[in-house]
Amino acid sequence: MTENTFPLHNADAIVNFYRNEVLTGQEAKQFTKGDLTPVPRPEAVQTLYMRILHLLYRFRPECHSMVPLLENIQYPGYHEGATAIMSVYTRMGQFLPMCLVYDFSLNDLLAPKKQKTLVILSAIMNFLHFRKERMVLMLEKQAKFRADMDKLQTYTRGNREAEKKIEQLTTIPPEQQAEADExxxxxxxxxxxxxxxxxxxxxxxxxxxxxxxxxxxxxxxxxxxxxxxxxxxxxxxxxxxxxxxxxxxxxxxxxxxxxxxxxxxxxxxxxxxxxxxxxxxxxxxxxxxxxxxxxxxxxxxxxxxxxxxxxxxxxxQELLVQSEKMQKELKSLCSEEVQLKRALGMKLDKECKQNIRRQKKRETTEQHVQEVLGQCNQIHQKREEMADKIQAITGETRQLKAKIKSLRDVCSKETEKAQALYDTLSASMDGLHKRIEMHITDLKLHQDV
CATH class of the missing domain: 1.10.287 (Helix Hairpins)
Known part of the structure; x- marks a missing residue:
């Protein structure tokens, strides 16, 4: 955490940012500094992560709780609570490396700590600022590209009209060709x-x-x-x-x-x-x-x-000069268009590579999820076996409790007897001690005499 490349913000700045930029409606009103400090509330942190994923990937929060409809899953109601947390964990694990956070764990969702949560939220805040700036730049470039395309279309139209005028001026219509020859x-x-x-x-x-x-x-x-x-x-x-x-x-x-x-x-x-x-x-x-x-x-x-x-x-001649100028502008615009197309091709290649990486990560995550689901099925079977064992153990415990009660009754009776014996023994011991003390005092008096 001490080697972070992004700035760390305090709790007030983080709360204000997420209330204004991420959360909406009642969630923004109910989200306060107390949800993050001194001990973050897991429910607030989980809802905040869900809203961030919805903002970035359009993945609705209710989709995290959807259980996959497999034939071998018994009692799907048992999986609903864990499914939402596992879905948020896997998607945040895919997203947070883009924010330069590589140590995200399941404990950050179930029992989040203050400093780690503030670091993660600061990283996401930095990424959202960067995303907003990039979106503004891309919108400006798109507007410029559209304006250039409109100019190019107008220039091409002007060139076509000029070429048509030149053809009309240079070519003699067939009905007037005989008159022109005459x-x-x-x-x-x-x-x-x-x-x-x-x-x-x-x-x-x-x-x-x-x-x-x-x-x-x-x-x-x-x-x-x-x-x-x-x-x-x-x-x-x-x-x-x-x-x-x-x-x-x-x-x-x-x-x-x-x-x-x-x-x-x-x-x-x-x-x-x-x-x-x-x-x-x-x-x-x-x-x-x-x-x-x-x-x-x-x-x-x-x-x-x-x-x-x-x-x-x-x-x-003027039209020829204008057409040459327009052709030069067309060439420049075509070169700019080629550069923009190259840039777009590079961006598309990068996006394709990123999509391939994401798809690979999704496949790995899906495999991991399938493995986790297989493990969950095994755990469910083990749970049923354990439930049977627990039922047997509960019967045994009931029997043991009955025995323990009977033994406690016997023990209480024995303790009462032992207490009575102890009282009698303590009284007799007190008497012995007094006698011994009396005997010792008598011995001391005889020695002094």
């Missing part, structure tokens, strides 16, 4: 036509720039010729005012002027033709610009569709 073909044709049109537009823009430069040069020439014509007209008016014109010179000048006018008319006609051609080309350019605007609108639509596809691709 749109892809139309896009390729539009891209080819737009490239061709861009090339044509660039060529036409180059031609228009060349024609614009030519028209500018022609307009400059026309303006210069108009200036020259106005200058010539002024010179002609001046010359007309200064010089008397001859008819030959006038004719030659008129012919020159006619040739110059013809040249100017021809140049004007050519410029008009150029202007008409340029107007036609400008109209064609406007038409091409309208077509280009339509193509630009189509290209803008394509750009919007491409932007939408880019947005979808970005969403797809």
């Amino acid at each position: 749109l892809a073909a139309a896009l390729s044709e539009l891209q080819a036509t737009t490239v061709h049109e861009y090339q044509e537009v660039n060529v036409k823009n180059d031609n228009i720039a060349e024609w614009k430069t030519k028209i500018a040069e022609k307009t400059q020439k026309l303006s210069q010729m108009k200036v020259d014509v106005s200058n010539l007209k002024e010179d002609i008016t001046k010359l007309k005012s200064q010089i008397v014109e001859s008819p030959e010179e006038l004719k030659s000048q008129k012919e020159k002027m006619k040739e110059a006018a013809k040249k100017i008319k021809n140049s004007i006609a050519e410029t008009d033709e150029y202007v008409v051609e340029m107007q036609n080309r400008v109209q064609s350019v406007a038409h091409t610009e309208a077509e280009l605007q339509q193509m630009n609108s189509l290209l803008q639509d394509l750009e919007s569709s491409m932007n939408n596809t880019r947005l979808r691709q970005e969403e797809y």
Whole structure:
């Protein structure tokens, strides 16, 4: 007891603990310190042990008193008292080594001692505290495991939904596959036509720039010729005012002027033709610009569709990143789950080993109980034999008692006779003593004389 690894508590702490944690109802009210000190009551200790076994193993107290229904047992009522005590003793003998108490005996139930009982109750109290702490930890681990399992289920659901969304975004439905193929073909044709049109537009823009430069040069020439014509007209008016014109010179000048006018008319006609051609080309350019605007609108639509596809691709990338994160979390959760499963496997293995040990102990205890029951049967037979012997002995004792009574009567009579003889002898002895004393005193007086 001095080398215990658990703390020893006083009687007050033990009583308070068992009243609050183990006993219930009237038993808790009736359990007091007087049941343990100075001399423990066996009934209180036995009921307390029964309640502890009920708390730990769900073995009801009334089950301890059940006698096994065997054919060879006669008078099962004789076994009821011993059965409960033996059941409590065997089960406490199996339980107390878990509390580091190895010296439990049957005397601790039938005639418990104060110090030993307090040590056993302190050990059980320590075990119950440890059990409560372990149960709290196991409940916390179970709650954490359930929360992790719920998270894992939510993550797996989220991953499945994300995979479904990715499949919906990446896969084209069969009813829209033909439209998608047509749109892809139309896009390729539009891209080819737009490239061709861009090339044509660039060529036409180059031609228009060349024609614009030519028209500018022609307009400059026309303006210069108009200036020259106005200058010539002024010179002609001046010359007309200064010089008397001859008819030959006038004719030659008129012919020159006619040739110059013809040249100017021809140049004007050519410029008009150029202007008409340029107007036609400008109209064609406007038409091409309208077509280009339509193509630009189509290209803008394509750009919007491409932007939408880019947005979808970005969403797809984000979903891929989220799925990777979820897969990483899934891997971590799976690793935690594997660790928890390993821990649970270890615990289950330990429990299996403990169950195997308990089963072995139960088998050994059952064998021991069977041996004890066989011994009890032998004891019962011996008891019957002893009962027969006791009956014979009681008859003999009765005869002996009758003889003893008769002998006592004879002895009383003899004692009375002996007492009378003793009284007479004592009286005669007293007389002799007095005579002897008188004779001695007489002798002393004669000697003194």
